[in-house]
Amino acid sequence: MASKFHALMYPWFASGHITPFLHLANKLGEKGHRVTFLLPKKALKQFEHLNLYPHHIVFRTVTVPHVDGLPLGVETASDIPISSTNLLASAMDLTRPQVEDVVRALEPDLIFFDFAHWIPEVAREFGAKSVDYLLLSAAAVATLIVPGGCEFGVAPPGYPSSKVLLHQKDVYSMKPVANSTEDFAALQERFTASITKCDVILIKACKELEGEFCNYVERKFEKKILFTGPMLPQADTTIPLEAQWSNWLGGFESGSVVFCAFGSQTIMEKDQFQELCLGMELTGLPFLVAVKPPRGTSTIQEALPEGFEERVNGRGVVWGGWVQQPLILSHPSVGCFVSHCGQGSMWESLVSDCQIVLVPQIAEQVINARFMSEELEVSVEVAREETGWFSKESLRDAIESVMNRDSELGNRVRKNHTKWRKTITSPGLMNGYVDDLIESFKDLIVHETNHD
Numbered sequence: 241m242a243s244k245f246h247a248l249m250y251p252w253f254a255s256g257h258i259t260p261f262l263h264l265a266n267k268l269g270e271k272g273h274r275v276t277f278l279l280p281k282k283a284l285k286q287f288e289h290l291n292l293y294p295h296h297i298v299f300r301t302v303t304v305p306h307v308d309g310l311p312l313g314v315e316t317a318s319d320i321p322i323s324s325t326n327l328l329a330s331a332m333d334l335t336r337p338q339v340e341d342v343v344r345a346l347e348p349d350l351i352f353f354d355f356a357h358w359i360p361e362v363a364r365e366f367g368a369k370s371v372d373y374l375l376l377s378a379a380a381v382a383t384l385i386v387p388g389g390c391e392f393g394v395a396p397p398g399y400p401s402s403k404v405l406l407h408q409k410d411v412y413s414m415k416p417v418a419n420s421t422e423d424f425a426a427l428q429e430r431f432t433a434s435i436t437k438c439d440v441i442l443i444k445a446c447k448e449l450e451g452e453f454c455n456y457v458e459r460k461f462e463k464k465i466l467f468t469g470p471m472l473p474q475a476d477t478t479i480p481l482e483a484q485w486s487n488w489l490g491g492f493e494s495g496s497v498v499f500c501a502f503g504s505q506t507i508m509e510k511d512q513f514q515e516l517c518l519g520m521e522l523t524g525l526p527f528l529v530a531v532k533p534p535r536g537t538s539t540i541q542e543a544l545p546e547g548f549e550e551r552v553n554g555r556g557v558v559w560g561g562w563v564q565q566p567l568i569l570s571h572p573s574v575g576c577f578v579s580h581c582g583q584g585s586m587w588e589s590l591v592s593d594c595q596i597v598l599v600p601q602i603a604e605q606v607i608n609a610r611f612m613s614e615e616l617e618v619s620v621e622v623a624r625e626e627t628g629w630f631s632k633e634s635l636r637d638a639i640e641s642v643m644n645r646d647s648e649l650g651n652r653v654r655k656n657h658t659k660w661r662k663t664i665t666s667p668g669l670m671n672g673y674v675d676d677l678i679e680s681f682k683d684l685i686v687h688e689t690n691h692d
């Protein structure tokens with residue numbers, strides 16, 4: 241083969257997926273490889289600025305067909321509650337003829353995917369190799385994806401941790417991802433088919449951080465597993481933080497502001513959202529909360545607790561739209577990040593200087609949060625009741641435990657966080673992983689696939 245390859249990327253229609261696929265595309269583009277990046281029409285505007293190598297990375301759009309049950313015009317997961325994932329995934333399945341046309345015309349060497357479980361068949365038909373890119377921590381793959389999985393509270397033989405487990409009390413986190421058991425089963429089948437049929441599994445994990453989990457996953461799958469290492473984006477210096485936030489944050493002392501965001505998909509129940517606001521108020525600290533309006537409301541304003549705005553006026557803002565999270569996390573005034581621990585946010589929190597408080601929403605985020613809090617000891621997880629509810633007091637206590645300068649726990653997580661940040665940002669580590677990955681991809685392209 242030529243020394244440079246051509247990869248097609250077709251990520252799940254969600255910003256938590258499109259963004260990290262683009263980070264990988266940039267690493268390949270930086271080394272001179274070509275990438276054709278497929279995404280829904282509406283998503284193009286939101287993501288094209290993340291393409292740092294336009295000479296090497298070219299976008300193509302697909303039209304997302306309508307599926308009964310989805311509101312008209314829906315193209316990405318941010319437009320729907322997470323429980324409707326299966327419907328949008330069915331719409332993605334209907335794009336297969338469009339994808340086949342692109343593959344037929346462009347003849348890529350590799351196709352990267354995650355949700356489109358039929359990609360391995362398409363790839364094989366047109367002589368490409370398929371890479372299932374799992375945007376999950378190795379711990380989440382070990383507990384939720386490997387054959388057999390994990391029972392509540394029980395570590396299977398050889399599983400590397402007695403702490404990073406789901407327990408009966410986490411059952412709340414299993415509910416939001418599907419409307420019914422059939423939907424849940426359909427999603428699981430999708431992942432199993434992807435893993436079984438692809439040529440290689442690529443996991444967005446770093447052996448320095450999750451070594452034992454990486455080893456466990458490698459032992460459990462009967463196929464080649466690659467790890468991306470710290471797939472950190474290059475800082476985008478072309479777009480500064482919006483003035484409204486840099487001005488507002490600039491009015492507070494260094495490290496004093498609590499920033500809270502729950503990713504692109506979380507929609508909270510209204511009472512839990514109000515409790516979150518009240519917990520922020522109880523801390524007495526300045527805060528910026530950027531989350532979607534809760535279920536059943538169309539604006540944040542209509543959902544706020546009684547009298548809240550007047551009481552926190554000048555020190556607290558609750559915002560219902562998108563903010564530039566990485567830039568906010570690197571603002572000197574921000575000292576604490578209250579996060580749902582989606583994988584993108586997990587990495588962004590690790591490379592930031594902020595203290596980390598975790599409020600996971602779905603099972604995979606619970607595993608990430610346990611890994612961060614119990615194994616690495618870089619964060620604290622907010623305590624929940626048996627019902628899954630978290631109180632304003634438990635949120636306040638968790639924030640105080642890391643923000644209080646005299647707190648032993650706060651100092652411990654700060655010290656551990658500093659150590660891990662240095663490890664994952666150490667010079668040469670990321671580039672070494674990228675070079676190894678590229679060699680593995682080249683090997684894959686030249687060798688015959690040896691499974692059916």
Ligand SMILES: O=c1ccn([C@@H]2O[C@H](COP(=O)(O)OP(=O)(O)O[C@H]3O[C@H](CO)[C@@H](O)[C@H](O)[C@H]3O)[C@@H](O)[C@H]2O)c(=O)[nH]1
Pocket residue numbers: 254255256257259375376501502503504505506530561562563564565566581582583584585586588602604605
């Ligand atoms: O106002 C916002 C909200 C989010 N982000 C960014 O959006 C990304 C969010 O990604 P992530 O933290 O992974 O959360 P989700 O959007 O919730 O991601 C989905 O996809 C992830 C990757 O599979 C999973 O780990 C999560 O559980 C799943 O909810 C991050 O880069 C954030 O910086 C912003 O820039 N501004």
